[in-house]
Amino acid sequence: MTTPGLDDATAELLAGSLREVLAEGGDLTAALAELGWADVLADDPARATTLLFTEHGRALAHSRVLDDVLLAELAGGLPAATGPRALLYPLHSDHPADPRGPLTGLLLGGLDGIAEVVVPTALDPADAGDTAGATLRILPADLVAAAAQPVRGFDTAAGWLTVSAAPAGPAGPATPAGDAWTRAVAAGRRALAAEIIGGCEAALAIAVAHTSARVQYGRSIATFQAVRHRLAEAHVAVESLRSELTVAWGSAGQADGGAWAARLVKLRAGLAQAEVMRHAVQVCGAMGLSLESELHRFVARTAALDLLLGDHRTLAEQLGTELLAGAELEPVVAI
Amino acid sequence: MTTTAATTTTAAEAAVTDPAVLRDDLDAYARGLRAWLASEPALDRWRGRHYPNTEERIADHGLLMGVLFRAGWNRYGWPESAGGLGGDERHRAVLYDGLAAAGLPIPAPHLMLETLGPPVVHFAPELAAAYLPAYLRGEEWWGQGFSEPEAGSDLASLRCRARREGDTYILSGSKLWTSHGATSSRLVCLVRTGTPESRHRGLSMIMLDADTPGVTIRPIALASGENELAEVFFDDAVVPASNLVGDEGKGWAVAMYLLQWERAMYAWLSAADALRRLRDLRGQVATRLAAGARLPDGSAARLGSVYEQIIALRARSAGTVRRLAAGDTVGPEASVDKVLLATVEISLFDLARDLLGTEFVLGATDEVRAWRNEWWFSRSATILGGSAEVQRTIIADHVLGLPKEAK
Numbered sequence: 210m211t212t213p214g215l216d217d218a219t220a221e222l223l224a225g226s227l228r229e230v231l232a233e234g235g236d237l238t239a240a241l242a243e244l245g246w247a248d249v250l251a252d253d254p255a256r257a258t259t260l261l262f263t264e265h266g267r268a269l270a271h272s273r274v275l276d277d278v279l280l281a282e283l284a285g286g287l288p289a290a291t292g293p294r295a296l297l298y299p300l301h302s303d304h305p306a307d308p309r310g311p312l313t314g315l316l317l318g319g320l321d322g323i324a325e326v327v328v329p330t331a332l333d334p335a336d337a338g339d340t341a342g343a344t345l346r347i348l349p350a351d352l353v354a355a356a357a358q359p360v361r362g363f364d365t366a367a368g369w370l371t372v373s374a375a376p377a378g379p380a381g382p383a384t385p386a387g388d389a390w391t392r393a394v395a396a397g398r399r400a401l402a403a404e405i406i407g408g409c410e411a412a413l414a415i416a417v418a419h420t421s422a423r424v425q426y427g428r429s430i431a432t433f434q435a436v437r438h439r440l441a442e443a444h445v446a447v448e449s450l451r452s453e454l455t456v457a458w459g460s461a462g463q464a465d466g467g468a469w470a471a472r473l474v475k476l477r478a479g480l481a482q483a484e485v486m487r488h489a490v491q492v493c494g495a496m497g498l499s500l501e502s503e504l505h506r507f508v509a510r511t512a513a514l515d516l517l518l519g520d521h522r523t524l525a526e527q528l529g530t531e532l533l534a535g536a537e538l539e540p541v542v543a544i
Numbered sequence: 545m546t547t548t549a550a551t552t553t554t555a556a557e558a559a560v561t562d563p564a565v566l567r568d569d570l571d572a573y574a575r576g577l578r579a580w581l582a583s584e585p586a587l588d589r590w591r592g593r594h595y596p597n598t599e600e601r602i603a604d605h606g607l608l609m610g611v612l613f614r615a616g617w618n619r620y621g622w623p624e625s626a627g628g629l630g631g632d633e634r635h636r637a638v639l640y641d642g643l644a645a646a647g648l649p650i651p652a653p654h655l656m657l658e659t660l661g662p663p664v665v666h667f668a669p670e671l672a673a674a675y676l677p678a679y680l681r682g683e684e685w686w687g688q689g690f691s692e693p694e695a696g697s698d699l700a701s702l703r704c705r706a707r708r709e710g711d712t713y714i715l716s717g718s719k720l721w722t723s724h725g726a727t728s729s730r731l732v733c734l735v736r737t738g739t740p741e742s743r744h745r746g747l748s749m750i751m752l753d754a755d756t757p758g759v760t761i762r763p764i765a766l767a768s769g770e771n772e773l774a775e776v777f778f779d780d781a782v783v784p785a786s787n788l789v790g791d792e793g794k795g796w797a798v799a800m801y802l803l804q805w806e807r808a809m810y811a812w813l814s815a816a817d818a819l820r821r822l823r824d825l826r827g828q829v830a831t832r833l834a835a836g837a838r839l840p841d842g843s844a845a846r847l848g849s850v851y852e853q854i855i856a857l858r859a860r861s862a863g864t865v866r867r868l869a870a871g872d873t874v875g876p877e878a879s880v881d882k883v884l885l886a887t888v889e890i891s892l893f894d895l896a897r898d899l900l901g902t903e904f905v906l907g908a909t910d911e912v913r914a915w916r917n918e919w920w921f922s923r924s925a926t927i928l929g930g931s932a933e934v935q936r937t938i939i940a941d942h943v944l945g946l947p948k949e950a951k
Binding site: 440445480 | 641819823829843845848856880933936937943948
C-alpha cells in the first residue's frame with residue numbers, strides 16, 4: 210500500500226498500548242485521549258479503527274467507543290451538543306424507531322455523565338422499519354435513563370441497557386438525517402466487524418492452546434484430523450472476514466459511506482463468529498462449556514455484536530430480497 | 545434471461561491502444577478492455593451459448609481466445625518472449641473479471657493456462673517461447689498430469705517413470721484425472737526420475753506432445769456424461785530431454801511453484817465466473833417468479849448468502865493476486881483461498897439446483913442441462929487441485945502450527 214498512514218511498527222506499538230489500556234479496564238476515552246488517538250484516527254481511519262476495535266473485542270472490553278464512530282457521522286447534521294452524547298441503537302438491525310413512540314432501543318452503557326441521547330427515528334411513521342428515511346431526535350439523557358434496564362441476556366458482561374418505552378413526546382426538533390444515518394450504520398458495521406475479528410481470534414487461540422495441550426489416547430487432541438480440520442475452518446472464517454473488511458474500507462469515502470460493502474462485511478462477521486464459536490466450543494469439550502473457561506465470554510460477546518446493527522441471518526435475507534427484486538450484483542472488489 | 549452489466553464508455557476511454565500504456569497502466573487496460581467488450585459485435589456468439597458436449601465447448605472457447613488474442617487483450621500478463629505483451633497477473637485477473645461482467649464465458653483453456661503457464665514461463669522459457677503463443681491464440685491447450693491411479697492426495701508417491709536415455713526420457717506408467725486431457729495438444733507431467741523410494745526428491749516436470757508415439761489418452765466422463773477428464777497411458781514414450789520444466793529431480797519445487805497460481809488465479813477466475821452464473825440464475829428465477837412460481841422457504845437468505853460468499857472470495861483472492869503480481873511467494877495460506885473457492889462453488893450450484901427445483905431434475909432444455917453439468921463439475925471443487933481435506937491439513941500444519949497428525 211502506498212497510502213500514507215500507520216506503518217506496521219507503529220501499529221504494533223499502538224496495539225500493545227491498547228492492550229495495556231484495555232487490560233487495566235479504566236476510562237477508555239481518557240486513555241485514548243492520552244494516546245493521542247484523535248491524531249492516529251485522522252491519519253489512518255481504516256487501520257486505526259480496525260486496530261482499536263479488534264483489541265476491544267479481544268479484551269472483551271465494554272465501552273461507548275462505538276457511539277463515537279456513529280456520532281462522528283451524525284454530528285454534522287445535528288445542533289451543537291449541550292454535553293456528552295450517547296446513541297440509542299435500534300433493537301432490530303438498522304431500522305430507525307417509530308417516531309410516534311414509545312421509543313425502544315439499546316444503549317452501550319449507563320448514562321452517567323451523558324447529557325443527551327441521539328435517537329434515529331423513521332422520517333415518516335409509515336416508514337418505521339425502513340432505512341431509507343431517518344430523522345434524528347435528541348432526548349435528554351435522564352428521560353432515556355428512566356426507561357433503561359440493564360441487559361440480563363446471553364452476554365451479561367457487555368454492560369448494555371435496553372430502553373423500552375421512552376416517551377417520544379419531549380424529543381427535541383427532528384433533524385432529517387439524509388445520508389448520515391446510512392453512513393453512520395456503515396461505519397458502525399465496519400467497527401463491529403473488527404471487534405468480532407478480535408473476539409474470534411481470541412477464541413481460536415484458546416481452542417488451539419487447549420487442543421495442543423490436552424492429551425487423550427496418549428497424544429494431544431490437536432493431532433486428530435477431525436479437530437484439526439475444525440480449527441482450519443475457523444481460521445478460514447476469520448481470514449475471509451479480515452479480507453472483506455479491508456475491501457469494505459475501500460468504499461468508506463463514498464457518499465453513502467460504503468453502505469453496500471459494510472453490510473456485506475457485517476454479514477460475514479456474523480457468519481464468522483457463528484462458525485468459529487461452533488468449532489471452538491466443540492474442540493474444547495466440556496471445558497469450553499464451563500464458567501471458568503474464558504471461551505463462553507467470547508461466544509456470548511460475539512453473539513451480541515452480531516445482533517448489533519443487523520445479525521447475519523437478517524442481513525442475508527434482506528440482501529437476497531433486494532437481489533431478487535433486481536438490485537445489481539455489484540462485484541464490489543476490483544483488482 | 546442473461547443480464548449483462550452494461551458499462552457506458554466514452555470514446556475517450558476507448559481511445560488508448562498503445563500496448564506500452566496498457567501494459568504499464570492497469571486502469572487504462574481495464575477501461576480499454578471494458579469498452580472493447582461492450583462494443584465488439586464478434587463477441588455476441590459466445591453470450592448465453594450452450595454446447596452439446598465439452599469437446600465442442602472447449603473448441604469454441606479456443607476460437608474466443610483467438611478473438612481476444614488478435615485484439616491483444618489476453619496477451620497482457622504474459623511476457624513478450626512467450627507471445628504476450630507484458631504486464632502481470634493483475635492484467636489477467638482484470639481480463640477474467642471483464643469477460644464475466646460482460647456476460648461472456650472465461651475460455652476454458654485459460655484454466656490450465658493459469659496453472660501451467662507460469663511454471664513453464666519461469667522454468668522453461670524456451671518451451672514457453674515455442675508453445676505459449678499458440679496457447680494464447682487458442683490453437684492449442686495443455687493438460688496437467690499429476691495424479692495417478694495410486695497417487696492422488698499423496699502426490700509424492702507417484703510412480704510414472706521417466707528413464708534417461710541419451711538426449712531423451714522414456715516415459716512409462718499412467719496419469720489420471722487429467723483436465724481437458726482428451727483434447728490437449730500437450731501434457732505437462734510430474735514423473736519419477738529418481739528411485740521408487742525417493743518420494744518428492746526424485747521427481748521431475750516434463751512437457752510432451754500428446755501425439756507422441758506410445759501415448760494413449762482415454763477420456764473419462766463425469767457423471768454428467770461430459771468428458772471433463774482423462775486417463776493417459778505411457779508405453780515407452782520418447783520425449784526430448786530439452787522438454788524438462790526445471791532441472792531433473794526438481795519437479796517437486798516446480799509443482800509447489802505452480803500451486804501458487806493454481807490456488808490463487810483459479811480462485812479469482814472462478815469467483816468472476818460464479819458472479820456471472822449467479823446473475824444468470826437470478827434472471828431465470830425472476831422469470832419464474834413473474835410466471836407465478838413460488839420459491840422454497842429461505843431462498844432469499846440463501847441467495848444473499850451465496851452472493852456475499854462470492855464477494856468474500858473475491859476480497860481474499862484479489863489480495864493474493866496482487867501479491868503474486870508483486871513477486872511475493874504465496875505459501876500455505878493460499879489454501880484459505882482454495883477452501884473459500886470450494887465453498888462458493890458448492891453453495892452456488894446447490895442453490896441453482898434448489899431454486900430450479902423440479903426443472904433441475906426433469907427439465908431437458910440446454911439451459912437446465914448446463915446447470916446440471918456444472919452442478920456435477922462443482923462437486924470437484926472440493927476434490928481436484930488438492931482436496932478439501934488436504935487444504936485443511938495444510939492450514940492446520942503450516943498456518944496454525946498445530947502438532948502434526950499421528951502417522
